Amino acid sequence: MIKKGNLYFPGKEFKKKALVKSAAIYKEAAKNPIRFWEKLAKGLFWYKKWKKVFSHQPPYFHWFSGGKINITADIFEENRAGWENVKNRVALIWEPEPLEGRERVFTYYQLLREVNRFANALLKLGVKKGDRVGIYLPMIPEVIVSMLACARIGAVHSVVFSAFSPNALRIRLQDTEAKVLITADGYYRRGKVINLKKQADEGVKGTKVRKMVVVKRAANKVEMKKGRDLWWSDIIEKESEKMQPRIMDAEDVLFILYTSGSTGKPKGTVHACGGYTVQAYWTTRWIFDLKPDDIFWSTADIGWITGHTYSCYGPLLNGASFIMFEGAPDWPSPDRWAQVIEKYGVTTFYTAPTAVRMFEKYGKKYLKKHKLDTLQILASVGEPIDAAAWHWYFKNVGKERCPLLDTWWQTETGGILITSLPGIGPFKPTFTGLPFPGTRFDILDEKGKSCPPGKQGSLVLLPPFAPGLLRGVYKNPEKYKKTYWSQYGERIYFTSDSAYKDRRGLIRIVGRMDDVIKVAGHRITTGELESAVNTHPEITESAVVGKKDEIKGEVPVVFVVYKGNKASEVVKKEVVLQVRKQIGPIALPKEVYLVEDLPKTRSGKIMRRILKKLLTGEKDLGDTSTLANPETIKKIKAVIKR
Ligand code: PRX
Numbered sequence: 001m002i003k004k005g006n007l008y009f010p011g012k013e014f015k016k017k018a019l020v021k022s023a024a025i026y027k028e029a030a031k032n033p034i035r036f037w038e039k040l041a042k043g044l045f046w047y048k049k050w051k052k053v054f055s056h057q058p059p060y061f062h063w064f065s066g067g068k069i070n071i072t073a074d075i076f077e078e079n080r081a082g083w084e085n086v087k088n089r090v091a092l093i094w095e096p097e098p099l100e101g102r103e104r105v106f107t108y109y110q111l112l113r114e115v116n117r118f119a120n121a122l123l124k125l126g127v128k129k130g131d132r133v134g135i136y137l138p139m140i141p142e143v144i145v146s147m148l149a150c151a152r153i154g155a156v157h158s159v160v161f162s163a164f165s166p167n168a169l170r171i172r173l174q175d176t177e178a179k180v181l182i183t184a185d186g187y188y189r190r191g192k193v194i195n196l197k198k199q200a201d202e203g204v205k206g207t208k209v210r211k212m213v214v215v216k217r218a219a220n221k222v223e224m225k226k227g228r229d230l231w232w233s234d235i236i237e238k239e240s241e242k243m244q245p246r247i248m249d250a251e252d253v254l255f256i257l258y259t260s261g262s263t264g265k266p267k268g269t270v271h272a273c274g275g276y277t278v279q280a281y282w283t284t285r286w287i288f289d290l291k292p293d294d295i296f297w298s299t300a301d302i303g304w305i306t307g308h309t310y311s312c313y314g315p316l317l318n319g320a321s322f323i324m325f326e327g328a329p330d331w332p333s334p335d336r337w338a339q340v341i342e343k344y345g346v347t348t349f350y351t352a353p354t355a356v357r358m359f360e361k362y363g364k365k366y367l368k369k370h371k372l373d374t375l376q377i378l379a380s381v382g383e384p385i386d387a388a389a390w391h392w393y394f395k396n397v398g399k400e401r402c403p404l405l406d407t408w409w410q411t412e413t414g415g416i417l418i419t420s421l422p423g424i425g426p427f428k429p430t431f432t433g434l435p436f437p438g439t440r441f442d443i444l445d446e447k448g449k450s451c452p453p454g455k456q457g458s459l460v461l462l463p464p465f466a467p468g469l470l471r472g473v474y475k476n477p478e479k480y481k482k483t484y485w486s487q488y489g490e491r492i493y494f495t496s497d498s499a500y501k502d503r504r505g506l507i508r509i510v511g512r513m514d515d516v517i518k519v520a521g522h523r524i525t526t527g528e529l530e531s532a533v534n535t536h537p538e539i540t541e542s543a544v545v546g547k548k549d550e551i552k553g554e555v556p557v558v559f560v561v562y563k564g565n566k567a568s569e570v571v572k573k574e575v576v577l578q579v580r581k582q583i584g585p586i587a588l589p590k591e592v593y594l595v596e597d598l599p600k601t602r603s604g605k606i607m608r609r610i611l612k613k614l615l616t617g618e619k620d621l622g623d624t625s626t627l628a629n630p631e632t633i634k635k636i637k638a639v640i641k642r
Contacts, residue, residue: 001014001400001401001402001403001427004426006428006429007425007426007427007428008394008403008404008425008426008427008428009425009426009427010403010422010423010424010425011401014376014403014422014423015423017291018289018421018422018423018424019285019286019289019290019291019423020286020289020421020423020424021423021424022424023424025421025437026434026437028437029437029438030437030440033438033439033440033464034053034054034464035053036437036438037053037054037063037278037438037464037467038053040278040282040438041053041064041067041274041278041467043080043281043282044069044074044080044277044278044281044317045069045073045074045078045080046064046067046068046069047068047069047070047073047247048066048067048068048247049066049067050063050064050065050066050067050250050274051065051066051067052064052065052066054464056463056464056491058485058489058490058491059480059481059484059485059490059491060471060472061463061464061465061469061471062250062251062272062471063250063251063272063274063275063278063464063467064250064251064274064275064278064467065249065250065251066249066250067249067250067274068247068248068249068250069247069248069250069273069274069277070151070152070154070245070246070247070248070273071151071254071273071276071277071313071317072115072148072151072152072245073245074277074281074317075108075148075313075316075317076108076111076112076115077112079108079317079319080281080317080318080319081292081318081319085292085319086108086319087107087108087109088107088108088109089107089108089292089319089321090105090106090107090321091106091107091108091110091111091316091321091322092104092105092106092111092141092144092321092322092323092324093105093295093321093322093323093324093344094106094140094141094323094324094325094326095323095324095325095326095340095343095344096188096326096327097187097188097189097190097191097325097326097327097328097331098188098191099332101188104141106141108319111144111145111148112241113241114141114145114236115145115148115149115152116149116152116239116240116241116242116243117236117239117240117241118145118146118149118232118236118239119148119149119150119152119153119243120236120239120240120243121149121213121235121236121239122149122150122153122155122180123153124235124239125180125211125213125230125235126179127150127153127155127179127180128153128154128155129153129154129155129246129248129252130154130155130156130252130253131155131156131178131179131180132155132156132157132158132176132177132178132179132256133146133150133155133156133157133158133178133180133181133182134158134160134169134172134173134176134178134180134181134182134209135147135150135157135158135159135160135181135182135183136159136160136162136164136169136181136182136183136196136199136200136203137159137162137182137183137184137196137215137302138162138184138187138189138194138196138217138326139162139187139301139302139324139325139326139327140184140187140215140217140324140326141324142182142184142215142217142232143159143302144302144312144324146182147159147255147302147308147312148312148316150255151254151255151273152243152245152246153243153245153246154246154248154252156176156253156254156255156256157254157255157256158172158176158178158255158256158257158258158268159255159257159302159303159307159308160172160173160258160303161301161303161304161584161586162187162194162196162301162303163301163303163584163585163586164303164583164584164586165199165203165580165581165582165583165584166199166200166201166202166203166205167203167581167582167583168203168266168582168583168584169199169200169203169204170202170203170204170205170206170207171265171266172258172266172268173203173204173207173208173209174206174207174208175258175265175266175268175474175475176256176268176474177207177208178207178208178209179208179209179210179211180209180210180211180212180213181200181204181209181211181212181213182212182213182215182232183196183197183200183212183213183214183215184196184197184214184215184216184217184218185197185214185215185216185217185218185219185220185222186217186218186219186220186222187217187218187326188218188326188327189327189328190327190328190331191331191332193218193220194218195220195222197214197220197222197223198222200212201223201225209228210228211228211229211230212225212228212229212230213229213230213231213232213235214229214230214231214232215232216231216232216233248273249273249274250272250273250274250275251272251273251274251471252272252273253270253271253272253273253471254271254272254273254276254277255271255308256268256269256270256271256474257269257271257304257305257308257411259411259412259523260516260523260524260525260528261479261525261527261528262514262515262525262527262528263527263528263531264527264528264530264531264532266528267473267474267476267479267483268473268474268475268476269411269412269470269473269474270470270471270472270473270474271414271468271470271471272471274467275414275466275467275468275469276313276414276415276467276468277313277317278467278468279414279415279466279467279468280309280313280314280317280414280415280468281314281317281318283309283314283415283416283417283436284309284310284314284315284317284318284320284415285318286421286436286437287379287405287407287416287419287421287422287436288310288314288348288350288377288379288405288422289348289376289377289422289423290315290318290320290348291320292319292320293347294320294321294347294348294376295321295322295323295344295345295346295347295348295374296310296315296320296321296322296323296346296347296348296350297322297323297325297340297341297344297346297348297349297350298310298311298315298322298350298351299325299329299337299349299350299351299352299355300350300351300352300381300382302324304411304522305409305410305411305414306350306381306382309414309415309416310350311324314415323340323344323346325340329351329355329358329359330358330359330362333366334359334362334366335362335366335367335369335370337351337355337359338366338367338369338370338372339370341370341372341374341375342370342371342372342374345374346374346375347374347375347376347377348375348376348377348379349375349377349378349379349397350378350379350380350381350407351379351380351381352380352381352382352383352520352521353380353382353383353384353385353386353389353521353553354382354383354520354521354551354552354553356380356385356389356392356393356397357389357550357551357553358551359392359397360388360389360392360393360396361550361551364396367396367397372397372399373399375397375398375401375402376401376402377402377403377405377422378393378394378397378398378402378403378404378405379404379405379406379407379419380393380404380405380406380407381406381407381408381409381416381521382518382521383518383521383553383554384430384508384509384510384511384553385406385429385430386430387429387430390404390406390429390430391429394429403420403422403425403427404427405419405420405422405427405433406419406420406427406430406431406432406433407419407432408432408433408497408507408509410495411470411523412469412470412484413461413466413468413469413470414466414468414469414470415466415468416436417435417436417439417441417461417466418432418433418434418435418436418441418507418509419432419433419434419436420432420433420434420506421433421434426504426506428502428506430508431502431506431507431508432506432507432508432509433506433507434505434506434507435507436466438466439461439465439466440461440462440463441459441460441461441462441507442459442460442462443455443456443457443458443459443460443499443500443501443507444457444458444460444488444492445457445458448488448489448492451500451501453500453501453502453503453505454500454501454502455500456498456499456500456510457498457499457500458487458488458494458495458496458497458498458499458513459495459497459498459499459507459509460487460488460492460493460494460495461492461493461495462491462492462493463491465493469493470484483496496512496513496514496516497509497510497511497512497513498510498511498512498513515527515608517544517545517546517554517556517587518546518553518554519546519552519553519554519555519556519586519587520551520552520553520586521553522586522587524556524583524586524587526543526544526545526546526556526608528583529544529556529558529579529583529587529589530542530543530544531582532578532579532581532582532583533558533560533575533578533579533589535578535582536560536574536575536578538562538563538564538566538571539560539561539562539563539571539575540561540562540563541560541561541598541606542558542559542560542561542598543558543559543598543606543608543611544556544557544558544559544589544608545557545559545608545611545612545615546612547590547591547612547615547616548616549590555589555590556579556587556588556589556590557589557590557591557592557593557615558575558589558591558592558593559592559593559595559598559611559636560575560592560593560594560595561594561595561596561597561598562594568594571592571594572592572594575589575592576588576589576592593636593639593640594639595632595635595636595639596632596635597629597632597635598611598632599611599627599629599632599633599636600627600628600629601626601627601628602626602628607626607627609622610622610624610627610633611636614633614636614637614640615640621633
């Protein structure tokens with residue numbers, strides 16, 4: 001990499017080989033973004049061409065209307081790299097958590113046959129086009145097979161993160177009204193077998209799930225309910241390895257993925273077949289500069305959008321080889337991730353700042369044991385990557401040789417929309433980079449005026465948005481309108497992030513403007529946490545705020561108004577347990593404070609902003625004129641000090 005001031009640019013050699021190397025692409029795309037995306041769409045296989053590239057009835061919009069597509073045809077028989085070329089290429093390498101376990105490798109052809117068998121089995125279970133199928137699976141190949149099998153027959157998959165609790169699973173299944181759930185007996189996590197089936201049994205109570213397909217992974221003891229539960233291996237046994245993909249409309253739903261909602265109820269983001277496919281293919285190709293001999297590893301769990309787009313669809317559409325890892329990156333030793341890179345000769349490594357900070361904390365000594373010289377591109381996602389973590393990653397993992405892409409996007413956007421392209425750059429620590437060609441972002445002040453460089457404002461996406469942007473919130477048009485299309489009207493997509501740009505137009509993301517906190521990159525709203533805490537019978541009220549954390553970025557801190565007479569240590573444990581039960585272990589409170597009352601406005605709204613300041617010990621609490629109960633401040637301060 002070449003350093004110029006505080007910017008880095010790709011070296012000559014890298015640039016020469018890069019798929020995109022000229023910044024002229026930005027200009028060309030900006031001239032007519034709709035035409036630009038149309039050109040990109042033509043790079044994929046369609047059964048029938050679209051009638052209209054982009055249409056807009058605010059706040060709704062469509063891409064490639066009238067076009068007919070199936071994402072699995074673009075992955076398999078009609079892969080743009082040519083089926084004869086990709087057929088026997090490695091698609092997926094699965095690395096189990098136990099070191100003594102055996103890896104599983106699937107070529108494209110093998111994967112296709114597995115997908116077809118399972119797709120035929122799903123049809124036999126009565127799954128039809130448009131039906132929602134719940135997937136509650138860990139990081140095992142069958143999760144990819146399940147997603148692709150759904151897409152193959154036109155069913156809508158809704159993957160639920162396997163570490164979510166039964167309660168979180170239930171809420172999602174109730175919303176999608178899925179009749180089929182695909183799960184596993186168990187899986188390995190930090191040396192332990194987690195009994196997933198037991199959680200699934202609990203989670204389907206009160207839902208419409210009639211059939212549960214169970215993958216045998218950990219051979220742990222499970223109960224199979226007669227008439228409802230079926231072993232995966234049994235139902236695919238006699239199924240044909242052949243089947244034709246269902247031809248889908250570009251605007252048919254491909255999948256629903258839930259993201260934490262503000263009132264405790266998660267929002268189902270709806271993604272469309274055509275636009276998502278186009279965006280997943282091209283963003284993966286250009287951003288990761290993917291070539292046939294690359295080994296791509298995105299560490300994100302399949303239960304999140306990064307897992308969907310970059311641990312499944314994106315690499316597959318590109319005919320690339322990618323890694324799926326079952327376990328935790330630091331198990332059984334802190335260098336497991338580096339070991340995996342070395343074992344498979346990973347070329348492209350995509351992870352989250354929280355993981356980088358964890359590697360950094362373990363120390364450089366773990367890196368010395370491994371050859372990481374196959375790496376060519378590093379990338380980060382999920383939260384702002386601070387300068388220290390950026391430099392550590394760049395220097396110690398990439399040896400100052402690899403471009404470090406800071407990629408910004410959201411569950412809603414379906415694919416990366418802001419980053420520097422590896423063959424062009426520039427890479428500037430803590431700045432994510434430029435909008436992807438063909439997208440128009442702006443940073444607006446409260447009045448909707450564009451902010452000059454250096455001034456912080458709301459990050460917004462302007463028409464024609466992006467083909468992969470969500471088409472709605474499942475069964476909740478009001479939420480869709482209110483969340484994304486109300487701040488600046490129905491023609492401007494509000495990201496909820498605040499940002500500013502530098503003179504070159506490079507964007508720096510500052511953070512969320514709403515009540516979302518990012519715990520180790522996991523997105524969770526304070527509202528969702530509060531409603532989990534409030535289910536405790538003796539807690540009348542609670543307020544959650546995010547507190548800075550060295551490794552996780554942010555951690556939740558809970559203030560509870562407790563009316564019982566248990567010892568505070570007991571209550572604290574119960575609160576943590578409550579969150580684990582209602583949501584899962586992803587966002588357990590770091591601290592729990594028992595208080596008499598919470599700071600509120602006259603209309604009864606909790607002033608979390610004040611709690612946040614009290615936590616950090618800031619003297620200036622800002623505007624407190626609307627505070628109805630100022631006497632709480634002193635008392636809460638004392639509780640925090642204790
Ligand atoms: O606040 C931004 C942050 O993550 C949010 C989206 O979270 P989620 O839907 O879980 O998707 C995460 C993975 C795509 C954004 O609104 N975020 C994501 N990437 C970055 C980021 N913040 C700063 N820098 C990033 N690169």
